[in-house]
Structure formats: structure tokens, C-alpha cells
Amino acid sequence: MSAIGSTSAATGPTDWVTERFGVQITGDPDARWELSDLLILGLRRNRRRAHLLVSTVLGKHIPTPPEQVRGAADALGDAVIGVLGAQDGARSTVIGFAETATGLGHCVAERISAQVYLHSTRRQVGDAQVHGTFEEGHSHATTHLLQPSDAALLRIDPGAPLVLVDDEISTGSTAIRAISALHALAPRDRYVVASLVDMRTDAHRAESERFAAEVGVRIDHVSLAQGEITLPDSLVDDVWALTAPELNPVGRRGSVTEVTLDWPADLPDGGRHGFLRTDTAAFHAAVTAAAGQLAPALAADRDVVVLGHEELMYLPLCLAERLSAAGVATRYQTTTRSPAHVRDEAGYPLRRGFTFTAPESDPGTPRFVYNVRAADAPADAPLPQVVLVIDSPADTDLLRADGGVLDVLTAAGHDVCVAIVPATTPTALAGRTLPLETEGVV
The missing domain is CATH 3.40.50 (Rossmann fold)
Structure with a gap:
């Protein structure tokens, strides 16, 4: 895997996953935040992807002080403004990715004063028309639905940028699929992909550039930290071979x-x-x-x-x-x-x-x-x-x-x-x- 600029080993409590399975993460020392300030290595029982980048600032797997969640999201919103400027940020539409980035996306939309915020969903709502879909290949639930109350929400100010927000970008393929689906519904000239962590390789970046040139759009990526991850070929099988964890601890019955x-x-x-x-x-x-x-x-x-x-x-x-x-x-x-x-x-x-x-x-x-x-x-x-x-x-x-x-x-x-x-x-x-x-x- 090619390095992203000059990288340094991520610090933090990642020893067991690294020592037991050989998973390695490195962070870009020139990034806004240290990679170790944003994530800890975990594992998941998923045949598509066995590693899990557990965010310390998202409030999904780890109970997190709310001001810490808001602070990281505001910093990401500021990074978006740094690329777009305040005026275009306020004209933009923001799309958050289900399920982990629905709150993050809303925080970013509020920080930049976006006109519209919409997040994708996996929930089928009886009276909601699905206006678009895209796929997330490595997810446990792969299909994202777009269910705005009015299809016009996807077409507000088509000359303005559209900002897509996810908690972490591993390959960029989900963002490409989402932009492809959204561009077919309401074409725009400019897209921004914002994430807390960007772990794409040079090859992944080249694929995003190729797609943008093919479609004839500009795609910017912004994140708080960048880095790379090295995964052993046997990781999925090794994780599945682990003894299943004991869940649902028991204590005195609560109210x-x-x-x-x-x-x-x-x-x-x-x-x-x-x-x-x-x-x-x-x-x-x-x-x-x-x-x-x-x-x-x-x-x-x-x-x-x-x-x-x-x-x-x-x-x-x-x-x-x-x-x-x-x-x-x-x-x-x-x-x-x-x-x-x-x-x-x-x-x-x-x-x-x-x-x-x-x-x-x-x-x-x-x-x-x-x-x-x-x-x-x-x-x-x-x-x-x-x-x-x-x-x-x-x-x-x-x-x-x-x-x-x-x-x-x-x-x-x-x-x-x-x-x-x-x-x-x-x-x-x-x-x-x-x-x-x-x-x-x-």
C-alpha cells in the first residue's frame, strides 16, 4: 500500500488488534488532527470487512461527552467552509450517510448554515417515496435510500455545491456511487466529500479523480485526519475463528x-x-x-x-x-x-x-x-x-x-x-x- 505523504505510526490503545492480527494504521503528521485522537482499532464480525475504525468522537460505539462530538463535527464543518467559502457553504445541500454519519452530517450542515440537510436511510417508510438509492459495499446493510418529503429538496440551487458527509472514508467507492446517483437526479458542477478520517490510498484517490473527469464535475475531499491501514490477507478468517464474545451481561434488574x-x-x-x-x-x-x-x-x-x-x-x-x-x-x-x-x-x-x-x-x-x-x-x-x-x-x-x-x-x-x-x-x-x-x- 502506498503511503500518503510522510506518515507516522498512530499512537493510542491499539495494541491488542495490532499485536494479535498485525493490523497497522499510520497517520499523516500534517493533518489537522492526529489520527489517534479520532479512532481506535476494533474488529467486527463481517465477511465484507473485519476491521472496525472505532471513532472516539462520533458517539456511535463509545459513549462520548456531547461537547466532544459537537467539537469534532464543527471542526469538519469549518474544513468544508475552508474549501467552499462561507457563501457557497450557505448555498449548499448536505447529505449525511446512514447510519453512522446522520448526526455528524446534521452538525456539519448546521455549522456551515447549509440550505438543506438530508440523510440516507435504511428504514422503509410507508408514505415516503424513494427518490434515489446507492450501495455501500462493505456495510452490514448495503442499500441507502433517499426519502426527501419533496423531490425538489434534491434540486434546490443546482448551481450550488453538494456536500456528502461520512464518518470515515476507506476507499471512496460509496461516495462515488452516491455522487453518481445524485448527479443522475439533479446534476451539479461541484461536490465535496467530508469525513472525520480519510484512509484512501493513492490508487483510491486516482479513481475519484478519474470518475470526476469522466462525469465532468469537481470533487473535493476534506477530513480532519488522513492515513492508511495495512490489513493482513487472513484477517477476515482470523476474526471469524475467534470465540464468539459473550454479550448481554447480567446484573440486578433495572427499572x-x-x-x-x-x-x-x-x-x-x-x-x-x-x-x-x-x-x-x-x-x-x-x-x-x-x-x-x-x-x-x-x-x-x-x-x-x-x-x-x-x-x-x-x-x-x-x-x-x-x-x-x-x-x-x-x-x-x-x-x-x-x-x-x-x-x-x-x-x-x-x-x-x-x-x-x-x-x-x-x-x-x-x-x-x-x-x-x-x-x-x-x-x-x-x-x-x-x-x-x-x-x-x-x-x-x-x-x-x-x-x-x-x-x-x-x-x-x-x-x-x-x-x-x-x-x-x-x-x-x-x-x-x-x-x-x-x-x-x-
């Missing part, structure tokens, strides 16, 4: 409380069906009110982990920010579709693991959540209270059934407060006034 949040029916709860810049003020006002509803349900002296549901990442992050600002010791993360290898060893990023039945009927496809406590928490410290933020499609009998997420978390000893957000439907959003730049666009 469950539920709060239904008063969310306005015509206000997007996130970017699944499109979020306009003009929605921002009302969104944050609704989050503040929701945090006020939650406060009485939380123990005053307990640490809290705000746990989002898969793609529902941004609203839980904002709730975590409000709780933290109110003086509650708060961390934030979300559940996932991706099976990872759990190992209770100092320095390894996936110390505890839970698997559970999907609350939305998806037979044969379990869901997961990892850690749900700080890695440096003393073994005898009380477990944090969990605020599980779900939207109404996930408010089902399966959520509460044996083997569901409430069952496995409370069995481990966590007290859980379920915060239910009435999901915004595409129909409820269809009447919104779109920016004037859509006028005259066919």
Missing part, C-alpha cells in the same frame, strides 16, 4: 420509565425526510422543551448515557447537550446494526456488548449496542442511567419484549428512561415552503 416528548408534528425530528435551514430555530426550541420534560424522570445524582436509536442521532445528541449544560454528567451514543467483536481488555474500544431484537420488525437481523458506560469508569461505580431516545415507529411491542433492548439493558442493571419522539412523517412536511432557489428548476 423502566417512559416519557412521550411533545414534538411538533410539522417539525422535522432529523434529516431523514429533509431538514431546511429555516427549521433550525424551531428544532432547537423543541429540543430545549423536550429536555425540560425529561429532567423530572432522571435521578439527580446519576450519570446519564443518552442512547439514540440507529439513524436517530442528531436529536439525541442535542438532548445530551442540554442535559450536560444543566449540570448532568452526560455521555452520548447510539445503537447500531453492525456486529462487532467485544473483548473486555484495557485499551480495546468494545468492552461490553448487547444484542437485541430490532424494535421495528426486521426478522433475522439483530441490533447491537456497545459499552454503555465510560471505559475508565471504576468497576464498582454505579451504572449510568440510560435515556433511550426512539421515534414512534420503534415504539412497539418488540421494544418491550423479552430479548428487546429494554430487556437486555435492564437485565444488566441499567435504569432506562425511554424518551419517545412522535416521528415526523413526509406527509406532514410536504407543505413546507422551500427556498426560492427551487423556482424555475425542472
Whole structure:
């Protein structure tokens, strides 16, 4: 594998994966951030890709202080502005990739004051028309759907750039597929691919340049850190040969409380069906009110982990920010579709693991959540209270059934407060006034 400029060995607690399997990561010393400040090496049980770059700033696998998540996302947004300028940033449309980058994409869109934010989704919504799809080859769930409430959201100001946001770029092939699909729907001259970490090789960069020349567009890549990863040929087989990890730890049975949040029916709860810049003020006002509803349900002296549901990442992050600002010791993360290898060893990023039945009927496809406590928490410290933020499609009998997420978390000893957000439907959003730049666009 060719080096990206001058690289230096990434530091940090990656020893077990490196020593046991020979996986190596190196970082570009000239990057904005150190690679080791953004990720830790992990493993996952996936035949397409066995290594996992576990982000320390995303709030997916690791419960993370919300200000740390926001700070990294804002830095990425600033990098986008550095390429586009503030004016073109404010004209742009931002697309976040499901599931891990839905919250990151929303943070970037807000930082650059983008006109529109939309994230891809794996959820099939009954009254939502699918306006486009693209594939992610190495993912556990490969198909991304685009379900804006109005197809015109994809055509706002076609002379403006389109920014695609992912947590990490390994080869760039998913971005190329996404740009190809979006360009067929609404051609633009310029695209920006933004990621926390860019691990592409020179060959991958050349492929992106070839694609851009072939289509006749400009594609810029921005990231906080760049580097490369060296993977042994036997890695997938070696990981699958490991003894399956023990999941779903058991302790004293915790409690469950539920709060239904008063969310306005015509206000997007996130970017699944499109979020306009003009929605921002009302969104944050609704989050503040929701945090006020939650406060009485939380123990005053307990640490809290705000746990989002898969793609529902941004609203839980904002709730975590409000709780933290109110003086509650708060961390934030979300559940996932991706099976990872759990190992209770100092320095390894996936110390505890839970698997559970999907609350939305998806037979044969379990869901997961990892850690749900700080890695440096003393073994005898009380477990944090969990605020599980779900939207109404996930408010089902399966959520509460044996083997569901409430069952496995409370069995481990966590007290859980379920915060239910009435999901915004595409129909409820269809009447919104779109920016004037859509006028005259066919």
C-alpha cells in the first residue's frame, strides 16, 4: 500500500488488534488532527470487512461527552467552509450517510448554515417515496435510500455545491456511487466529500479523480485526519475463528420509565425526510422543551448515557447537550446494526456488548449496542442511567419484549428512561415552503 505523504505510526490503545492480527494504521503528521485522537482499532464480525475504525468522537460505539462530538463535527464543518467559502457553504445541500454519519452530517450542515440537510436511510417508510438509492459495499446493510418529503429538496440551487458527509472514508467507492446517483437526479458542477478520517490510498484517490473527469464535475475531499491501514490477507478468517464474545451481561434488574416528548408534528425530528435551514430555530426550541420534560424522570445524582436509536442521532445528541449544560454528567451514543467483536481488555474500544431484537420488525437481523458506560469508569461505580431516545415507529411491542433492548439493558442493571419522539412523517412536511432557489428548476 502506498503511503500518503510522510506518515507516522498512530499512537493510542491499539495494541491488542495490532499485536494479535498485525493490523497497522499510520497517520499523516500534517493533518489537522492526529489520527489517534479520532479512532481506535476494533474488529467486527463481517465477511465484507473485519476491521472496525472505532471513532472516539462520533458517539456511535463509545459513549462520548456531547461537547466532544459537537467539537469534532464543527471542526469538519469549518474544513468544508475552508474549501467552499462561507457563501457557497450557505448555498449548499448536505447529505449525511446512514447510519453512522446522520448526526455528524446534521452538525456539519448546521455549522456551515447549509440550505438543506438530508440523510440516507435504511428504514422503509410507508408514505415516503424513494427518490434515489446507492450501495455501500462493505456495510452490514448495503442499500441507502433517499426519502426527501419533496423531490425538489434534491434540486434546490443546482448551481450550488453538494456536500456528502461520512464518518470515515476507506476507499471512496460509496461516495462515488452516491455522487453518481445524485448527479443522475439533479446534476451539479461541484461536490465535496467530508469525513472525520480519510484512509484512501493513492490508487483510491486516482479513481475519484478519474470518475470526476469522466462525469465532468469537481470533487473535493476534506477530513480532519488522513492515513492508511495495512490489513493482513487472513484477517477476515482470523476474526471469524475467534470465540464468539459473550454479550448481554447480567446484573440486578433495572427499572423502566417512559416519557412521550411533545414534538411538533410539522417539525422535522432529523434529516431523514429533509431538514431546511429555516427549521433550525424551531428544532432547537423543541429540543430545549423536550429536555425540560425529561429532567423530572432522571435521578439527580446519576450519570446519564443518552442512547439514540440507529439513524436517530442528531436529536439525541442535542438532548445530551442540554442535559450536560444543566449540570448532568452526560455521555452520548447510539445503537447500531453492525456486529462487532467485544473483548473486555484495557485499551480495546468494545468492552461490553448487547444484542437485541430490532424494535421495528426486521426478522433475522439483530441490533447491537456497545459499552454503555465510560471505559475508565471504576468497576464498582454505579451504572449510568440510560435515556433511550426512539421515534414512534420503534415504539412497539418488540421494544418491550423479552430479548428487546429494554430487556437486555435492564437485565444488566441499567435504569432506562425511554424518551419517545412522535416521528415526523413526509406527509406532514410536504407543505413546507422551500427556498426560492427551487423556482424555475425542472
